[in-house]
Amino acid sequence: VPAVETHEFEAQTERLLEIIVHSLYSNKDIFVRELVSNAVDALEKARFFALTASDAVESSDFGVRVYADAEASTLTIEDNGIGMSKQELLTNLGTIAESGTLKFKEAMEGNEVSDQLIGQFGVGFFSGYLVADTVTVETRPMTETGLGEAWRWSSDAKGQYSMEPCPEVTRQGTRVILSLNDEKYLEEATLRDLLTHYCEFLQFPVYLQTLTETEVEVQTETEEGEDEVEPVYETEVVAEWDHINEGTALWLRDPTEVTDEEYIEFYRQNFARSGEPDPLSWVHFKANGDVDYTALLYIPAEAESDYYTEMNRAAGHITLYVRRVFVSDDVTELVPDYLSFLPGVVDSDSLPINLSREMLQESRAMGTIRRRLVKKVLAKLADMADDAVETEWDEAWGERDEEEEERDLSFFTFYAAFAKALKLGAITDERNRSKILPLLRFHTSETESHLTKGPKAAEAMRSLADLVAARDTEWQEAVYFATGASVAEIRGSPVVEAALSRGIEVAYLDDPLDDFLFQHVEDYEDVPVLSLMKQDTTLPMPPGYEDGNGQEAESSLVEQYMAQVLGSKVVRVETSSRLSGSPSMLVSSSHSPTATQERLLAAQAM
Numbered sequence: 003v004p005a006v007e008t009h010e011f012e013a014q015t016e017r018l019l020e021i022i023v024h025s026l027y028s029n030k031d032i033f034v035r036e037l038v039s040n041a042v043d044a045l046e047k048a049r050f051f052a053l054t055a056s057d058a059v060e061s062s063d064f065g066v067r068v069y070a071d072a073e074a075s076t077l078t079i080e081d082n083g084i085g086m087s088k089q090e091l092l093t094n095l096g097t098i099a100e101s102g103t104l105k106f107k108e109a110m111e112g113n114e115v116s117d118q119l120i121g122q123f124g125v126g127f128f129s130g131y132l133v134a135d136t137v138t139v140e141t142r143p144m145t146e147t148g149l150g151e152a153w154r155w156s157s158d159a160k161g162q163y164s165m166e167p168c169p170e171v172t173r174q175g176t177r178v179i180l181s182l183n184d185e186k187y188l189e190e191a192t193l194r195d196l197l198t199h200y201c202e203f204l205q206f207p208v209y210l211q212t213l214t215e216t217e218v219e220v221q222t223e224t225e226e227g228e229d230e231v232e233p234v235y236e237t238e239v240v241a242e243w244d245h246i247n248e249g250t251a252l253w254l255r256d257p258t259e260v261t262d263e264e265y266i267e268f269y270r271q272n273f274a275r276s277g278e279p280d281p282l283s284w285v286h287f288k289a290n291g292d293v294d295y296t297a298l299l300y301i302p303a304e305a306e307s308d309y310y311t312e313m314n315r316a317a318g319h320i321t322l323y324v325r326r327v328f329v330s331d332d333v334t335e336l337v338p339d340y341l342s343f344l345p346g347v348v349d350s351d352s353l354p355i356n357l358s359r360e361m362l363q364e365s366r367a368m369g370t371i372r373r374r375l376v377k378k379v380l381a382k383l384a385d386m387a388d389d390a391v392e393t394e395w396d397e398a399w400g401e402r403d404e405e406e407e408e409r410d411l412s413f414f415t416f417y418a419a420f421a422k423a424l425k426l427g428a429i430t431d432e433r434n435r436s437k438i439l440p441l442l443r444f445h446t447s448e449t450e451s452h453l454t455k456g457p458k459a460a461e462a463m464r465s466l467a468d469l470v471a472a473r474d475t476e477w478q479e480a481v482y483f484a485t486g487a488s489v490a491e492i493r494g495s496p497v498v499e500a501a502l503s504r505g506i507e508v509a510y511l512d513d514p515l516d517d518f519l520f521q522h523v524e525d526y527e528d529v530p531v532l533s534l535m536k537q538d539t540t541l542p543m544p545p546g547y548e549d550g551n552g553q554e555a556e557s558s559l560v561e562q563y564m565a566q567v568l569g570s571k572v573v574r575v576e577t578s579s580r581l582s583g584s585p586s587m588l589v590s591s592s593h594s595p596t597a598t599q600e601r602l603l604a605a606q607a608m
């Protein structure tokens with residue numbers, strides 16, 4: 003038997019790095035996110051160690067400083083965090099996919115510091131090579147006994163790196179110097195935008211160096227008796243540190259301690275379009291389990307003007323963070339399309355920051371988060387709908403409870419803006435249909451809601467529950483609706499007339515979406531929901547109702563005659579007792595499209 007040989011893989015480091023960096027990152031800009039989050043991790047570790055370390059180490063004024071040097075064409079990201087020893091440089095930066103932070107987290111398991119750390123993959127650092135040919139790292143570690151020895155690491159990522167001591171570094175922490183291959187990243191405006199974008203909510207201050215040219219007067223000596231000489235000016239460049247991330251991550255606070263004003267202010271600063279009214283409500287919760295995350299979603303009062311046209315390919319308005327680091331505002335998987343209008347934040351502890359879009363889309367975590375978000379939002383809307391309904395007069399007490407809350411009509415404002423979204427949800431989201439249906443409102447034969455618009459109309463409309471409750475259960479088992487292009491058209495239709503003459507309330511569905519919706523809805527609270535437009539829908543007889551029937555003999559003659567006259571234009575002619583005032587009507591058979599759907603289909607075909 004030949005002996006089995008075992009060999010180690012060899013890797014072309016240069017190629018490997020290229021593959022890692024370019025397959026993970028579709029956008030060069032993210033090097034900012036990766037390097038600043040490394041700095042923040044180092045600061046978090048430093049804050050933890052400073053509690054027990056000697057006085058020789060800095061334990062306050064923690065922060066990240068970012069500065070460009072146009073002449074040298076370098077960009078530096080500097081922190082006064084924990085730093086790295088020579089050995090740590092070798093392992094953490096010298097080994098691809100080695101994460102010192104992950105090891106630290108594992109060692110500190112259960113400790114609060116471990117919950118704050120961002121890194122875990124050990125590849126983020128190499129994103130520096132997206133914008134730099136050479137990356138140099140100067141670092142001086144904090145140790146239990148004081149400051150350790152400072153070392154410089156440098157590499158062009160072509161397979162080798164160099165190391166040397168650099169005693170001139172006096173402070174603790176790490177400085178990552180990028181020798182840029184793209185001048186764009188020297189510009190202050192670019193850097194400010196990127197830092198704000200990725201780092202706005204980080205827990206340590208991030209400063210950007212700004213250089214301003216100012217004219218300073220140069221002192222010139224004037225001798226006594228001499229005339230005043232013209233003052234001489236010189237331009238001097240003044241460097242200042244601009245604190246970039248003054249945003250507070252409101253979502254991480256305990257919901258019971260955040261005031262309404264703070265929620266609204268946060269909305270204004272981060273999501274509001276100009277002139278947009280305040281949000282109606284919000285959903286704020288922390289979830290622990292398979293996936294740990296915090297979510298804060300707002301229920302807006304107004305739809306974006308192009309919302310309904312964009313909805314099918316809606317990008318979504320929820321920003322995804324991983325431990326406060328911006329990851330994406332283009333994650334369509336966080337909520338289903340019909341809820342894509344919800345603005346807000348999801349901040350997860352369970353996802354790594356450097357997941358590619360594809361990986362994010364496919365991650366199971368996304369599905370878990372989405373299901374919970376939908377549930378929470380629908381529950382919130384149900385609460386809002388409840389608050390909008392007048393509480394029943396309590397007969398037993400004879401008077402209203404003094405402390406009864408006032409009616410909150412915000413649900414109707416929401417409904418006026420987002421009815422279509424809810425209907426789309428009821429059509430497409432089978433799992434949650436039973437939760438969405440109670441939120442829907444319709445014009446009926448008992449309302450004048452079609453004469454008004456907006457929240458007033460929504461308030462005047464009726465729910466399926468209203469229709470179910472309004473019927474006389476002695477003889478009316480089902481509830482009925484009719485569809486058409488407008489309330490006026492529906493009201494004038496012969497079938498509706500017949501229902502009204504029996505005292506049946508009819509829902510007037512004038513929105514094409516309704517038609518599709520009720521193909522999926524057969525009953526509500528176990529009461530059948532029937533279309534008057536379908537042939538096999540027969541109307542019940544109220545006691546004592548005169549239906550003008552009993553003329554069967556004549557019926558078949560009329561049927562024969564009409565069938566002859568109409569020929570292939572109709573499938574069948576039938577006499578019926580459904581009508582009261584009109585002599586005849588067109589109906590569709592139960593399996594064919596209704597008139598409204600035919601209109602819609604015809605419009606789409608054009």
Ligand code: ADP
Binds near residue numbers: 044086095122125127
């Ligand atoms: P990750 O952050 O996922 O661990 P990185 O490739 O971004 O992976 O970084 C690799 C390791 O290098 C980190 O885990 C950390 O140990 C070390 N490191 C990187 N940047 C710094 C820094 N600014 N200060 C201290 N250590 C750092």
Ligand code: MG
Binds near residue numbers: 039120125127
């Ligand atoms: Mg990292």
